[in-house]
Amino acid sequence: MKTENNTMMWTLFKKLKKEPIISVENSHSRFDIPMKFYLFVQDKWSKKMSDIASRLSKKKLVCSLGLFVILAGGICIYGISRSFINTAKDCIKIIPISEPMDAIGKSFVLNPKPFPISQKEFERIARFRMYLDSLGRSPIGKRAFDSIIGLRPGLMDSLVFIENYYKSNCKN
Structure with missing residues (x-):
């Protein structure tokens, strides 16, 4: 029994053999050279400071x-402490958000702006859009329609938007 205790004691105090640490290097990394330089500088700095x-x-x-x-x-x-001191030249001015005079929006209705397109101009735009539609549907005018749309890609969308905007804002 005494020999068992001795062997257990010696195993506790026995020096452990350190195995060498094998480093795995990734040679395909683009950060390989800067990382090696960083580790080199870090090693030199630590040796100098410990010295x-x-x-x-x-x-x-x-x-x-x-x-x-x-x-x-x-x-x-x-x-x-500098962050708590309020200096006029260094601080950002905060402007409080104010509510409109009336929350419903009656002030916008009281001062209506004249509509930018007259009735005649709207009719010309509507006729031009209908002409382009008919041009796009005919086999002969398809080439002309495609060239117009190729040069002005958002033209049809703009015409439809203007027409819808005018119809929704004017009751004529």
């Missing part, structure tokens, strides 16, 4: 840590 820190005494390390904490904390407190 500098190894030369300092414990008292100087604690003082430099305290100085760093005070400096970083001061910068954070300055940034936070």
Whole structure:
């Protein structure tokens, strides 16, 4: 029984053999070279900082840590306090949204604007649209219709929109 305990004890205190870590590199990555450069710079920086820190005494390390904490904390407190101070030149002016005089919209009806198209112009537009429709339906005029639509792709849509807009806003 004593030998079993000894072997169990030795297994607890026995040094573990470290296996070498095998790194898998992806040679197809386009970030391969910048990543290697970044790791190289990071390694150099850490070695330089550990070399500098190894030369300092414990008292100087604690003082430099305290100085760093005070400096970083001061910068954070300055940034936070600066956001609460309202200076006229640096702030964005917020204009409150106001409601219209009447929520129903009667003010828009009281001051109607004259309609931009007269009755004669509307009739000319409607006749032109009907002409283009008939031109597109006939086999002879199909080529002319296609060339017009090819040069002015949104013409038919615009004509239909104007006609619908005029009919919905004018009761003639």
